[in-house]
Amino acid sequence: xxxxxxxxxxxxxxxxxxxxxxxxxxxxxxxxxxxxxxxxxxxxxxxxxxxxxxxxxxxxxxxxxxxxxxxxxxxxxxxxxxxxxxxxxxxxxxxxxxxxxxxxxxxxxxxxxxxxxx
Amino acid sequence: xxxxxxxxxxxxxxxxxxxxxxxxxxxxxxxxxxxxxxxxxxxxxxxxxxxxxxxxxxxxxxxxxxxxxxxxxxxxxxxxxxxxxxxxxxxxxxxxxxxxxxxxxxxxxxxxxxxxxx
Numbered sequence: 001x002x003x004x005x006x007x008x009x010x011x012x013x014x015x016x017x018x019x020x021x022x023x024x025x026x027x028x029x030x031x032x033x034x035x036x037x038x039x040x041x042x043x044x045x046x047x048x049x050x051x052x053x054x055x056x057x058x059x060x061x062x063x064x065x066x067x068x069x070x071x072x073x074x075x076x077x078x079x080x081x082x083x084x085x086x087x088x089x090x091x092x093x094x095x096x097x098x099x100x101x102x103x104x105x106x107x108x109x110x111x112x113x114x115x116x117x118x
Numbered sequence: 119x120x121x122x123x124x125x126x127x128x129x130x131x132x133x134x135x136x137x138x139x140x141x142x143x144x145x146x147x148x149x150x151x152x153x154x155x156x157x158x159x160x161x162x163x164x165x166x167x168x169x170x171x172x173x174x175x176x177x178x179x180x181x182x183x184x185x186x187x188x189x190x191x192x193x194x195x196x197x198x199x200x201x202x203x204x205x206x207x208x209x210x211x212x213x214x215x216x217x218x219x220x221x222x223x224x225x226x227x228x229x230x231x232x233x234x235x236x
Contacts, residue, residue, distance in 0.1 A: 117169075
């Protein structure tokens with residue numbers, strides 16, 4: 001088994017138990033934490049859920065302000081964070097922006113979480 | 119189908135597309151976001167991963183400081199957040215505290231995420 005970046009074989013301690021397998025490397029942990037940060041706000045979880053509940057998994061920004069009771073600039077700010085995290089896509093059509101779930105993005109997050117702790 | 123708390127049938131709009139199903143209610147979104155907040159820090163993702171990589175899925179706090187390169191009070195603070203989020207258990211044995219994964223806690227998070235966006 002290759003050496004795990006996070007093991008500490010070189011510094012034995014009376015209390016140290018062996019690692020069964022390599023733990024998540026710092027870069028993988030950083031990427032995963034960034035996605036969780038995008039999901040760490042109740043409004044953003046609601047927005048994601050509302051987009052997913054729409055026909056074709058797509059919703060106009062004009063459909064999203066009322067359900068969460070926030071002004072459009074605030075909603076757009078939250079949606080931007082979800083787009084930057086790779087969880088939603090954004091497409092401008094005329095006056096309105098339309099948001100859709102990135103296929104399998106949440107499945108990948110769930111798998112990454114399980115891989116990190118399997 | 120019962121009325122969804124987040125639908126907005128009473129306020130028709132030219133742009134509104136129909137919801138196929140109820141979206142996540144605000145309380146469920148709040149609970150889920152709280153768990154994601156605990157996972158939104160790279161150190162905490164690493165700590166969870168390192169605990170999971172240990173034999174029996176349990177690790178002494180004394181095994182956790184070196185891999186993440188932080189002092190024990192800082193590590194204990196991060197571990198406390200993971201315990202409060204229901205992701206780890208903590209057991210004091212003599213001088214040291216031992217942390218273990220809560221069985222199925224991460225599976226439940228993954229399922230809740232999928233339920234909110236299925």
